[in-house]
Amino acid sequence: MSAIRYWLMKSEPESYSIDDLKRDGKTYWDGVRNYQARNFMRDQMQVGDRVLFYHSNAEPPGVAGIAEVCKKASPDPSAWDPKDHHYDPKSSRENPVWVGVELKFVEKFSHLVSLPELRDHPKLRALLVLKPFQRLSVQPVDKAHFEIVEKMGRET
C-alpha cells in the first residue's frame, strides 16, 4: 500500500454540499463525465486518500471541509440510466466508461476557506483550483498544500 494521496473535489452545494455528506456519512461520487477527472479516480485514488471538499458555484466558493476515500473506483451506474441527468449512451454495464469512488465524511470546517483566502495565501500559489479557468472537478493536491488549507479551515 503506497502513501495516501491528497485531492480536491468540487461539488455545487445546491446539488450536494458538505452538510449533505455530513448527514449521509458517506456517498457514492457519481456523475463525473470528464476523462481526466475519471482517470484520477480510476487510476490513482485509493482507500484512505483525503479530499478537500470544494463548493463551486457558491457564495462564496471555497473549501468547506474534508472527506476521505472509503471505496475505490467502481463503474458509475448513473451513466447507463437513460432517465439520469448524467446518462451517457457510450457507457454500458458490459463496457462501463465512467467510474465513481465512495467518500466518507471526515470534517466540516469551522471556517469555510473561501477562494479569495486561498488566493491570498503566498504558499498556495501552485494550487490548481486557483489557476484561471481550471474547471477540472477532481484535482490532485500537494500534501503541504492540503495541510495549509486544513489549518485555515480550523481557524475561528
Added chain:
DNA sequence: GCCAACGTTGGC
C-alpha cells in the same frame, strides 16, 4: 444571468 474558456461532437 453573463460570458470566457475549454472539452466534445459531428460533418466533411
Added chain:
DNA sequence: GCCAACGTTGGC
C-alpha cells in the same frame, strides 16, 4: 483528422 458549433463550467 480538421475545425466549427455546441454544451458545460464556474467565477463574477
